[in-house]
Amino acid sequence: MAVTSAPAQAPRTGRGVELLLLVLAVGVAALSYGLVGVGVEGTWSDGVLWYGGGFAVLALLVHVVVRLRAPYADPTLLPVAVALNGLGLAMIHRLDLADGSAQAPRQLLWSAIGVAAATLVVALLTDHRHLRRYTFVAMVASLVLLLLPLLPVLGQTINGARIWIAVGPLSFQPGEIAKITLAVFFAGYLVTARDTLSLAGRKVLGLQLPRGRDLGPILVAWAGSVGVLVLQRDLGTSLLFFGLFVAVLYLATERVSWIAIGLGLFAGGAYVAWRLFAHVQQRVSGWLDPFDPEVYDRPFGGSYQLVQGLFGLANGGLTGTGLGRGRPEIVPFANSDFILASLGEELGLAGLLAILLLYLVLVERGLRTAIGVRDGFGKLLAGGLAFTVALQCFVVAGGVLRVIPLTGLTMPFLAAGGSSLLTNWIIIGLLLRISDAARRPAPTPAPSGPPDPATSETQVVRTV
Numbered sequence: 001m002a003v004t005s006a007p008a009q010a011p012r013t014g015r016g017v018e019l020l021l022l023v024l025a026v027g028v029a030a031l032s033y034g035l036v037g038v039g040v041e042g043t044w045s046d047g048v049l050w051y052g053g054g055f056a057v058l059a060l061l062v063h064v065v066v067r068l069r070a071p072y073a074d075p076t077l078l079p080v081a082v083a084l085n086g087l088g089l090a091m092i093h094r095l096d097l098a099d100g101s102a103q104a105p106r107q108l109l110w111s112a113i114g115v116a117a118a119t120l121v122v123a124l125l126t127d128h129r130h131l132r133r134y135t136f137v138a139m140v141a142s143l144v145l146l147l148l149p150l151l152p153v154l155g156q157t158i159n160g161a162r163i164w165i166a167v168g169p170l171s172f173q174p175g176e177i178a179k180i181t182l183a184v185f186f187a188g189y190l191v192t193a194r195d196t197l198s199l200a201g202r203k204v205l206g207l208q209l210p211r212g213r214d215l216g217p218i219l220v221a222w223a224g225s226v227g228v229l230v231l232q233r234d235l236g237t238s239l240l241f242f243g244l245f246v247a248v249l250y251l252a253t254e255r256v257s258w259i260a261i262g263l264g265l266f267a268g269g270a271y272v273a274w275r276l277f278a279h280v281q282q283r284v285s286g287w288l289d290p291f292d293p294e295v296y297d298r299p300f301g302g303s304y305q306l307v308q309g310l311f312g313l314a315n316g317g318l319t320g321t322g323l324g325r326g327r328p329e330i331v332p333f334a335n336s337d338f339i340l341a342s343l344g345e346e347l348g349l350a351g352l353l354a355i356l357l358l359y360l361v362l363v364e365r366g367l368r369t370a371i372g373v374r375d376g377f378g379k380l381l382a383g384g385l386a387f388t389v390a391l392q393c394f395v396v397a398g399g400v401l402r403v404i405p406l407t408g409l410t411m412p413f414l415a416a417g418g419s420s421l422l423t424n425w426i427i428i429g430l431l432l433r434i435s436d437a438a439r440r441p442a443p444t445p446a447p448s449g450p451p452d453p454a455t456s457e458t459q460v461v462r463t464v
Contacts, residue, residue: 014075014439015067021079022063026056029086032323036094039324039346045093054108055086058115065119070436073122074369077435080362081413081428085111085421087355088414090323091335091342098329103416110418114425121429128434132377135188138181145174145181146228163234173419175228175237179388180426182241186248187380194252194376233279236407240391242266247387248380251370287405305332309341309400313352320348335416337408340400355414356397363390366431372438382434385427 030052037045045051059082066073089111093104125131131138148165149155156164156171164171228238246262273280282301289295290303290310297304308331315326328334328342335342344352366386370379392409399406410417412424 013067013071014073015063015071018066018075018078019063021076022059022082025079025083025086026052026059028083029055029090032087032090033093035323036090036097037324039322040094040097041324051089051108055082055089055111058112062115062119062122065123066432069123069126070432072436072439072441073432074365074435074439076361076365077428077431080358080365081425084355084358084362084413085114087343088339088411088416091328091339091346091414092416094324094346095329095335095342097324103335106418107416107421110421113418114422117422118425118429118432121426122432125430125433128378128381128430128437129375131184131381132188132191135185138184138188142178142181142185145178146224148174163237173417175234176419176423177426179240179244179423180385180430182244183248183381183384183388186245187377187384190248190252191376191380233277234408235273235280235283235405236395236409239266239395239407240388240409242269243391244384244388247391248384251380251383252376283405283407287402290402305338306400306402306406308332309338310402312341312345313401316345316348316352318349320344320346320351322346336410337396337406337415338400339415340397340411343414356393359389359393359412363387363393365435369431369435369438373434374437374442378434378437382431382438385430389424389427 030048033051034044034048037043037048059078062078066078089104089107092107096102096104149163151165154165154167156166163173163175165174166172224241228234228241242262242265246258249258249262250256274284279301282298285292285295286298286301286303286306290306292303295303296307312326312328312331315321320326323346326342326345328338328345331338331341340352340355343355347355363386366382366389370383370386373379373382389412392412395404395407396409396411398404399409410420413421
């Protein structure tokens with residue numbers, strides 16, 4: 001009998017899989033861009049090689065940085081983001097050809113800025129746990145970002161919502177960046193307070209309710225979300241912030257009672273907002289009675305946009321009209337708020353489901369990262385960021401499909417808008433960094449004595 005030893009194989013990093021998926025994602029984006037020209041003008045779009053080449057360079061840049069700085073990062077996050085970003089650019093280019101605007105070059109520029117921001121996050125943030133030091137700095141930054149649009153000179157009111165700031169010709173939504181700073185604050189705060197919030201309290205009807213003094217954080221978050229709704233007239237952002245806090249609170253405590261309390265507060269706040277604020281009433285009436293002529297013809301806050309989006313989705317059917325062969329430009333804000341309806345019309349139900357599956361993969365990998373990472377702060381941060389993307393997708397898709405009232409949010413990566421695109425690329429950078437820590441093999445402590453053959457890192461193969 002002879003005994004031979006073979007060294008243990010190093011775990012796979014997944015960078016080769018990521019590169020292969022990136023080639024596929026860039027190919028889908030470039031093909032979509034070219035087919036837009038075929039559908040609209042009967043020939044391939046001018047500059048498709050420049051567009052595809054530029055997009056490939058951006059993807060290769062961040063891939064190289066991830067390979068060097070975060071070799072164990074999840075290999076599916078980056079390709080999914082690139083594919084969604086590329087599809088959005090193709091549809092924005094298609095709408096530019098229809099109405100003569102020039103949003104696609106600006107969106108491509110913001111894509112480059114977003115990819116650069118994600119690259120810097122991966123390159124400079126060597127450990128996501130460093131962000132925990134800035135828990136309360138993130139809280140202050142969130143308050144400043146949310147209050148900036150209320151300043152008399154800097155803030156701007158667009159389409160009834162005061163969520164923009166303008167500096168010269170440039171405009172930006174600081175509330176988008178506040179999603180990230182709030183996620184850092186919630187994760188840093190709750191990772192230290194979760195024992196108190198999860199263990200104390202009494203049981204009522206099977207639910208372990210928190211103590212009265214422990215309700216303070218969720219009441220503050222609820223009041224803050226209502227304040228955003230009142231002061232900025234922004235239903236979507238207030239819903240997103242409150243949902244983010246309740247989700248991270250549940251991840252920290254694993255108590256269903258916090259979900260019940262959060263839903264109760266949300267229902268109460270929504271009812272009060274519906275009774276007091278005219279713009280909320282208009283959104284609700286447009287949702288309940290979109291085909292009522294009075295609601296449909298209302299000059300502001302009517303249901304024309306929603307109904308035209310539904311007609312476009314119906315026109316697309318199962319397989320779609322084909323890129324460049326529909327009429328998505330009829331819908332107001334077809335390249336931002338209703339870009340999902342634009343894609344659904346020209347790609348059909350099959351294409352729309354494929355896009356939603358990409359979002360599902362993105363959220364699932366973010367939640368898988370939260371499960372795999374070894375520290376509590378990373379779990380809450382990754383889970384909060386993934387839930388933010390999931391909730392935003394549900395709210396936007398639900399509004400376009402008339403499942404819930406419209407909120408004014410936009411689909412991540414797809415819709416035109418620099419602030420949203422930049423924020424979501426930063427989220428990808430953070431998830432890449434956290435997933436690197438989650439998938440990286442734990443260091444093996446050095447043996448204190450002679451190696452034990454039963455616990456050795458080598459695999460023992462017995463041959464006769």
